[in-house]
Amino acid sequence: MIQFLKLLFRNRLAALGAVTLSFTLLLAVLTPILPLPNPNITATADRFLPPFSDGHLLGTDHLGRDLFSRLMWGTRLSLAVGAAAALIAAFIGSTIGIVAGFMGGRTDNIIMRLVDMLMAFPYILLALAIVAALGPGLVNALFAVAAVNIPFFARNIRGVTVGLANKEFVDAARLSGMSNLQIILFEILPNVLPVIVIAMSTTVGWMILETAGLSFLGLGSQPPQADLGSMLGEARAALITSPHTSIVPGIMIFLIVMSINLLGDGVRDAIDPRLKSGALSRPLPATIVERDTTPPAPSDDLLALQDLRTEFHVGDRTYKAVGGVSLKVNKGECLGIIGESGSGKSVTALSVMGLVASPPGKIVGGAVSFQGNDLVGASYDQLRELRGDRVAYIFQDPLSTLHPLYKVGDQLIEAMQAHRKMPEKEARARAVELLEAVRIPNAARRVDNYPHEMSGGMRQRVSIAMALANEPDVIIADEPTTALDVTVQAQILTLLDELRRERDLAIVFITHDFGVVAQLCDRVAVMYAGRIVEEGPTAPILDDPQHPYTKKLMACVPELGGGKRELHAIPGLPPAVDRLPQGCAFAPRCEFAQEVCKQGEITLDANGDRAVRCLFPDKVSQTEVTS
Amino acid sequence: MNALEVKNLTKTFEVGKSLFTKGQGVKAVRGMSFDVRDGETLGIVGESGCGKSTLARMLVGLLPPSEGEIQIEGKVQDKASPREFGQMIQYVFQDPISSLNPRKTIREIMETPLKRLHGMSKAERNKRISEIFASVNLREEFLSRYPHEFSGGQAQRIGIARALAAAARILILDEPVSALDVSVQAQVLNLLADLKKEFGLTYLFISHDLAVVEAVSDRVMVLYFGAIVEVGPADAIFKNAKHPYTKLLADSAPVVGRALEAPKQKADELPDPLNPPTGCPFAKRCIYATDICETTDPALIEMGDDHFAACHNPIKG
Numbered sequence: 001m002i003q004f005l006k007l008l009f010r011n012r013l014a015a016l017g018a019v020t021l022s023f024t025l026l027l028a029v030l031t032p033i034l035p036l037p038n039p040n041i042t043a044t045a046d047r048f049l050p051p052f053s054d055g056h057l058l059g060t061d062h063l064g065r066d067l068f069s070r071l072m073w074g075t076r077l078s079l080a081v082g083a084a085a086a087l088i089a090a091f092i093g094s095t096i097g098i099v100a101g102f103m104g105g106r107t108d109n110i111i112m113r114l115v116d117m118l119m120a121f122p123y124i125l126l127a128l129a130i131v132a133a134l135g136p137g138l139v140n141a142l143f144a145v146a147a148v149n150i151p152f153f154a155r156n157i158r159g160v161t162v163g164l165a166n167k168e169f170v171d172a173a174r175l176s177g178m179s180n181l182q183i184i185l186f187e188i189l190p191n192v193l194p195v196i197v198i199a200m201s202t203t204v205g206w207m208i209l210e211t212a213g214l215s216f217l218g219l220g221s222q223p224p225q226a227d228l229g230s231m232l233g234e235a236r237a238a239l240i241t242s243p244h245t246s247i248v249p250g251i252m253i254f255l256i257v258m259s260i261n262l263l264g265d266g267v268r269d270a271i272d273p274r275l276k277s278g279a280l281s282r283p284l285p286a287t288i289v290e291r292d293t294t295p296p297a298p299s300d301d302l303l304a305l306q307d308l309r310t311e312f313h314v315g316d317r318t319y320k321a322v323g324g325v326s327l328k329v330n331k332g333e334c335l336g337i338i339g340e341s342g343s344g345k346s347v348t349a350l351s352v353m354g355l356v357a358s359p360p361g362k363i364v365g366g367a368v369s370f371q372g373n374d375l376v377g378a379s380y381d382q383l384r385e386l387r388g389d390r391v392a393y394i395f396q397d398p399l400s401t402l403h404p405l406y407k408v409g410d411q412l413i414e415a416m417q418a419h420r421k422m423p424e425k426e427a428r429a430r431a432v433e434l435l436e437a438v439r440i441p442n443a444a445r446r447v448d449n450y451p452h453e454m455s456g457g458m459r460q461r462v463s464i465a466m467a468l469a470n471e472p473d474v475i476i477a478d479e480p481t482t483a484l485d486v487t488v489q490a491q492i493l494t495l496l497d498e499l500r501r502e503r504d505l506a507i508v509f510i511t512h513d514f515g516v517v518a519q520l521c522d523r524v525a526v527m528y529a530g531r532i533v534e535e536g537p538t539a540p541i542l543d544d545p546q547h548p549y550t551k552k553l554m555a556c557v558p559e560l561g562g563g564k565r566e567l568h569a570i571p572g573l574p575p576a577v578d579r580l581p582q583g584c585a586f587a588p589r590c591e592f593a594q595e596v597c598k599q600g601e602i603t604l605d606a607n608g609d610r611a612v613r614c615l616f617p618d619k620v621s622q623t624e625v626t627s
Numbered sequence: 628m629n630a631l632e633v634k635n636l637t638k639t640f641e642v643g644k645s646l647f648t649k650g651q652g653v654k655a656v657r658g659m660s661f662d663v664r665d666g667e668t669l670g671i672v673g674e675s676g677c678g679k680s681t682l683a684r685m686l687v688g689l690l691p692p693s694e695g696e697i698q699i700e701g702k703v704q705d706k707a708s709p710r711e712f713g714q715m716i717q718y719v720f721q722d723p724i725s726s727l728n729p730r731k732t733i734r735e736i737m738e739t740p741l742k743r744l745h746g747m748s749k750a751e752r753n754k755r756i757s758e759i760f761a762s763v764n765l766r767e768e769f770l771s772r773y774p775h776e777f778s779g780g781q782a783q784r785i786g787i788a789r790a791l792a793a794a795a796r797i798l799i800l801d802e803p804v805s806a807l808d809v810s811v812q813a814q815v816l817n818l819l820a821d822l823k824k825e826f827g828l829t830y831l832f833i834s835h836d837l838a839v840v841e842a843v844s845d846r847v848m849v850l851y852f853g854a855i856v857e858v859g860p861a862d863a864i865f866k867n868a869k870h871p872y873t874k875l876l877a878d879s880a881p882v883v884g885r886a887l888e889a890p891k892q893k894a895d896e897l898p899d900p901l902n903p904p905t906g907c908p909f910a911k912r913c914i915y916a917t918d919i920c921e922t923t924d925p926a927l928i929e930m931g932d933d934h935f936a937a938c939h940n941p942i943k944g
């Protein structure tokens with residue numbers, strides 16, 4: 001709550017709105033006990049007194065009534081009516097929305113068609129029609145305003161409810177014996193309540209304005225009762241001669257509506273979770289670089305990460321997502337990076353081309369050497385030229401690279417033309433070629449498909465085709481087959497393997513599956529808590545892991561053909577990278593841990609073409625896994 | 628006795644239905660019949676869209692079947708009612724976090740089945756929750772916290788604890804570990820094995836990971852296009868597959884020490900549910916297909932010891 005207020009008041013406009021609104025509300029509450037003259041007493045002799053006249057701070061109106069007193073009482077009434085209308089509209093609208101969204105199917109269909117019909121009428125016309133039917137009067141105006149705002153709430157709340165009604169916790173509640181009504185009240189409602197409050201805070205201002213509008217037309221509050229709209233309406237005739245009678249209520253309406261809307265927007269933004277993580281601004285096009293050490297000299301390898309460190313700064317926490325990673329890959333080689341979620345695999349991959357979201361991400365040390373140039377120090381223009389051209393990415397979800405509204409062929413053509421001029425016809429022919437290269441049957445026809453017309457495996461092949469479009473030197477594939485079925489996975493892996501042999505591609509393949517690594521990768525790096533714990537050629541590492549984590553992780557994963565059995569587990573959880581322990585990060589879960597493991601830095605020590613970050617690799621290597 | 632008996636279970640969804648027009652029927656589950664024996668773990672595998680979740684949701688009463696019969700512990704269930712089913716059969720969901728209401732404390736979540744299904748008093752509930760938390764290795768201090776404060780593995784334990792609270796003896800585990808990290812997967816799978824022993828539970832274990840299914844199941848059932856294509860003992864079904872589709876699955880799984888090669892198939896497209904084929908739904912992809920496969924959908928018949936497959940040209944061996 002305190003954090004919420006802090007966020008809210010960081011927004012100056014919202015703070016201004018809050019102050020103005022509180023002041024107005026305070027006055028409205030205090031009105032009955034303030035020493036004000038009766039707002040409805042007429043004194044024809046004192047007509048149209050200007051402001052600051054004796055005894056009339058803001059002057060008088062056309063009947064000689066005290067304007068200040070009328071303004072106070074009028075504000076009070078307008079606020080009350082607006083709030084009442086908002087409550088009624090929110091209650092009825094949300095009820096309709098929740099029922100429609102929760103029941104779904106035919107009920108939803110019928111309800112929402114009716115709501116649509118209501119919305120199709122011009123807003124103010126509908127309100128006028130309702131007042132005309134009910135007769136003029138403030139209460140009827142209130143109902144009219146509430147009624148025209150019901151569809152807004154119904155639509156919004158229905159949208160939120162539909163999302164919730166399909167959540168698994170609703171099914172779980174059913175299986176726990178709750179009835180539909182109980183589920184709506186105890187499971188759904190607590191989750192939509194914040195949305196209702198936000199919707200109210202952003203609409204109550206308009207409802208005050210609408211009631212004022214009806215009163216202005218003489219359909220709302222009836223004389224002599226004052227509300228802001230009727231005050232304006234009555235002052236209309238004297239607009240030229242005595243402008244203050246119009247200006248006073250006009251300014252008040254303006255202040256109220258503005259302050260409510262500013263505050264409402266502020267509340268909406270403050271509740272937005274993205275704000276909390278500090279990611280208020282849009283991420284920069286390239287990751288911020290703030291290196292605290294001099295970068296190492298570029299290497300001869302095609303692509304090499306040299307002691308790369310990437311951090312996230314959120315609030316006062318520092319997450320060391322990548323804590324000094326060195327890797328290299330050359331032409332025709334496939335390097336696997338394996339590790340659990342949160343171990344820093346994806347951030348490592350994204351750091352290569354400066355794709356880590358910034359803020360909060362930051363590269364704080366090391367270098368990425370590509371063809372002898374340091375990419376970490378490179379300008380955004382240089383990076384943009386290389387992205388998708390020399391170094392291409394494939395992600396787990398193909399839909400994150402494919403735009404849903406464009407044909408896959410056009411997207412391929414665009415990817416090519418972004419980097420070199422190419423006549424349309426040639427580009428199209430090449431797009432078909434690419435689809436054939438990724439073994440999409442009937443490519444000439446498929447090139448005109450939209451992504452949603454393809455299956456998941458087919459889409460992933462299109463994103464591989466996108467990655468290949470400019471004949472890159474390196475492809476970085478981040479769990480490209482995790483979301484796919486095994487039969488499709490086998491095809492995609494085979495395809496990548498063939499492509500790398502045919503085109504001498506270098507591939508960095510991120511996965512959490514040892515089977516995939518074994519089949520595809522020449523070398524493998526095992527990551528834990530942002531660092532590489534073991535690295536080297538695939539076969540020796542899988543045959544004889546020397547880091548306890550590698551060994552345990554392999555034992556956790558059952559392999560097909562082993563029959564029914566107990567599985568090995570690693571006790572505990574990986575450490576949070578904002579609170580890494582001293583010494584070895586794996587020590588709390590390691591059966592070989594000694595006192596020395598918990599002190600100082602444990603280095604990644606090379607031994608031939610392998611390297612391991614452990615003090616007792618020999619012991620590990622000689623011990624059988626037990627659980 | 629069988630924990631669960633399913634006869635000719637069918638689910639047809641209507642797609643493209645609007646207020647005025649009748650939709651077209653799509654069969655997500657096409658007449659499945661099978662038994663689940665008391666105390667066994669029956670693994671269910673198949674590719675996405677093959678009907679695994681639809682089947683599971685019918686079995687717990689969340690979805691009314693279009694045809695067919697479900698018998699739980701000898702009792703025929705003629706009306707889909709999660710409330711009635713819930714005392715006999717429970718569901719553990721794939722996404723542990725989204726299966727817990729973010730606005731409720733863990734205690735409130737745990738209390739619901741005890742209160743609504745069993746009408747327990749406050750004191751009874753507290754005692755029962757303590758017992759269950761002890762068996763799933765969760766600390767009682769967690770009870771006052773909210774779901775977002777937990778890791779995936781902990782949240783899944785809470786999901787399992789809730790299923791146990793309903794005191795059902797059959798659990799449907801729908802991809803219970805696929806959202807978890809490998810090092811945590813094993814913790815949860817071993818916990819499930821211990822609970823099964825402790826409470827004499829029966830499991831239906833749905834997963835796309837063949838190796839995991841093989842490691843935890845007594846028998847495995849392979850689904851394709853809404854039907855059972857093969858069912859048999861876990862230690863034989865992948866090693867000794869009778870159905871070409873099972874063999875394709877087994878050969879596709881990445882295994883350390885096996886060369887990378889996509890197993891042969893003629894095409895890789897699934898049949899169109901709006902336009903189902905007349906013969907074997909696998910015929911378009913099957914390298915063993917013969918003429919009869921195009922015209923006649925094969926029935927599930929016994930082909931070995933407790934081993935059934937639906938194929939005209941089963942694999943020998």
Ligand SMILES: Nc1ncnc2c1ncn2[C@@H]1O[C@H](COP(=O)(O)OP(=O)(O)OP(=O)(O)O)[C@@H](O)[C@H]1O
Nearest residue numbers: 640642653655674675676677678679680681682900
């Ligand atoms: N409400 C629905 N309306 C129409 N079709 C549906 C509906 N629910 C499921 N289907 C279809 O039924 C088939 C089976 O779906 P189901 O969700 O059971 O598959 P699954 O095997 O669980 O897949 P996954 O592994 O991806 O979860 C699919 O073709 C799906 O598109």
Ligand code: SF4
Nearest residue numbers: 584587590597614615
């Ligand atoms: S350094 Fe020590 S604690 Fe770390 S992995 Fe090696 S033996 Fe275990």
Ligand code: SF4
Nearest residue numbers: 907910913920938939
């Ligand atoms: S019935 Fe024919 S097409 Fe179907 S799986 Fe068997 S051999 Fe293949």
Ligand SMILES: [Mg+2]
Nearest residue numbers: 676679680681
């Ligand atoms: Mg599913």
